[in-house]
Amino acid sequence: MSDVPDYFEIEWHNNTVVVxxxxxxxxxxxxxxxxxADTIMEPxxxxxxxxxxxxxxxxxxxxxxxxxxxxxxxxxxxxKNGELVLCGAxxxxxxxxxxxxxxTIWAIYDTRREAMDALLN
Numbered sequence: 001m002s003d004v005p006d007y008f009e010i011e012w013h014n015n016t017v018v019v020x021x022x023x024x025x026x027x028x029x030x031x032x033x034x035x036x037a038d039t040i041m042e043p044x045x046x047x048x049x050x051x052x053x054x055x056x057x058x059x060x061x062x063x064x065x066x067x068x069x070x071x072x073x074x075x076x077x078x079x080k081n082g083e084l085v086l087c088g089a090x091x092x093x094x095x096x097x098x099x100x101x102x103x104t105i106w107a108i109y110d111t112r113r114e115a116m117d118a119l120l121n
Contacts, residue, residue, distance in 0.1 A: 007036055010043065016051040016119055017044065018112065021066070023058050028065050037072040050082035053115045057088030067100065074105065083107075087115040 007028060009020040019040055028036060044050040054070065056062075070084075077084045087109040089097065097103040109115040 007032075008039065010040065012043075013116065015047065016053060016116060018053045018055055018116075020055040020057070021059050021062075023060065025059055025066055026062055028069070030065055033065050033069045033072075037069045037076075040069075040073055041076050044077065044080070044082070047080065047082065050077050050080055051119045052077055052082065052084040053112060053119065054084065054086050055088050055112050055115075056086055056090070056093055057112075059093065060090050061092040061096070063096075067096075067102065070102075070106075083119060085109060085115050085119065087112050 007022055007025050009022070011018045011020070040052075044052070052073065054073075059066075074084045085107040086097075088111065089108055094103070094108070097106075097108065107115075107118065109118060
């Protein structure tokens with residue numbers, strides 16, 4: 001099994017972190033979800049109000065394991081008065097977010113640029 005960091009690319013843009021899951025996120029298992037969330041949140045510990053963009057452009061679809069990881073990250077970021085937003089979601093991903101009403105929790109943007117602009121304003 002691949003190590004958890006192989007599931008994500010993490011980039012910093014000033015005070016905003018962009019997390020880009022690879023297409024292999026679709027195979028993320030429950031036993032790795034805690035480690036995956038920790039991998040994403042660890043660099044945010046020192047941030048006062050972390051701004052996080054999850055760029056889903058490499059992911060066609062995902063399930064409950066990935067949603068659980070996103071929710072855990074969301075709670076962490078909110079406790080620190082930050083914001084987590086999504087961008088680049090495929091139609092199946094958007095449908096899942098709508099059905100689960102998670103589209104009411106997170107702002108969802110078409111592109112990374114739109115998400116960055118929204119967090120900076």
